[in-house]
Amino acid sequence: MNLVYVRYEVLRTIRNRRFLIFSLVFPLILFLTVAGAHRHATVDGIGFPLYYMTGMAAWGAMTSVISSGARIAQERSDGWSRQLRITPLKTSTYFAAKILTGYMMGIFSIVVLALAGTLLGVRLGATGWLTMLGLLLVGLIPFAVMGIMLGHLITVDSLGPAIGGITAIFALLGGVFGPLVTSGALLTVVKGLPSYWLVQAGKSAVEGGHVWTAEAWIVIAVWSLVLARIAVRVYRRDTAKV
């Protein structure tokens, strides 16, 4: 791993104001206004501020990791990818830097939301916080892979709407803004989404590890593997030496 290269990748991301607005400012404002208004309510068995804090942290971090990879689309269109392909930079390092950057920004969103949560009365023990953070990071894997895939699949023009749309749909269906479905056949479908488990990561902080079931691991693993397969395919198609 080339640390100088990674450092400048991170720097480029931090300096991108639009990136910060969507991955950090939006979720934070939503949290403070919505959770602030329902500080003492409970939802799905846990306090509303905790539920909403995890939801917003998940949404912000999800946006971070997807956007980071998807910015490959910009570098492709600039011809920068071609320039990088004639340097010794390994493709794996290129992707790793994108994922690492996305995760760093994602962790930043989570930490800021956690602080905001504390402000609105969310109290968790050290184990609770660490469980939530750890499980959120696991749950983000498919979205990081999805970012890389989108980076080779879409054009710069559709980058914004694609990321906005995809994160909104996953967030909404997964229950990030509040549980959409709580029972029935639809719940089975929703449980198949990685974003559902991002929300459960917050619940597990209070209710314990049993909330994060074997099903969670399977859903995350299957999404990650399938998306990785697609990402490899679109990457190969994109960089085919015609």
Add this chain to the structure above:
Amino acid sequence: MDHVQNATERARDQVETLRSPKVIRVTTSERTGIRLTNLTKSYGVVKAVRGIDLTINPGETLALLGPNGAGKTTTIDMMLGLIRPDAGSVSLFGSTPTEAVDAGVISGMLQTGSLPHYLSVRELVTMMASLYPHPLQVDDVLRHTGILEFADRPTTKLSGGQTQRVRMAIALVADPEMLILDEPTAALDVEGRRDFWESIRGVAARGKTIIFATHYLEEADAYADRVVLMARGRIVADGPPTEIKARVGGRTIRATLPGVEVAALEALTGVASAEQRGEGFVIKCTDANSSDSALRALLTQYPQARDIEVRGAGLEEAFLDLTGDETEGTSS
């Protein structure tokens, strides 16, 4: 072509071997420089490159000269491993293009492409330097390429010429054995061009191999040791600049001269060659100066000359001339 290497080159090989373990496999015996063998590439029905054979010695500065569509960029992209040839092969110091790229032995400046956002010029060059096994000092490169004064400006706030200088700095900071430049001066003004070639001369003086594509005869003439002329995907001429210039940069005098011998015309000042076509003659001169002298001598010695016509061959025309009777679509 003489492949004997002199003592300096051998010494350089040894130094490089010490500096970078990755270059060890480039041993002196293997160090055949660059070898393109029957390199061929088509895009659908368009035959971009039609079987090129070319050997380039280490330390040479070679110009790939040709009009647009001659196949220069396709050839360069194959040398850099960006495009896979349909047939034939590229060997760079005994390695494949991909191996050479991975070892940091070659670097290049592509014809198109903009710089990534949210970085200053210095940060970008530092980032690129970090990718190579033994890069040059970033500040030295910034100074040599004349970008020190705007090194702290964001990459998005540069003029076309400045951007081009930064792209060159990125190629130079790698300190490669071979530098490939695809129409490097296209976005530069006159002064920028002069500075650019000044830097390239410095690189060449350190014994590096430089290959650049251009459609300017003057550039090829002024800065290359050797010019390879491409047209319609083929090499149509290969030689020192003076020779190529004589073939494509020349002037042609046509005149009707009854009762004059070819040999007598060829003896005139400034005449490179002459041939007879009936009563008329086609006299070739290497450049404008020599055609002027030739014309003066001609009129003095043969006042009977009539129907005199002097033409400067444009590159395009010269290429078509060189490719001769070949018509589009035939590929022998």
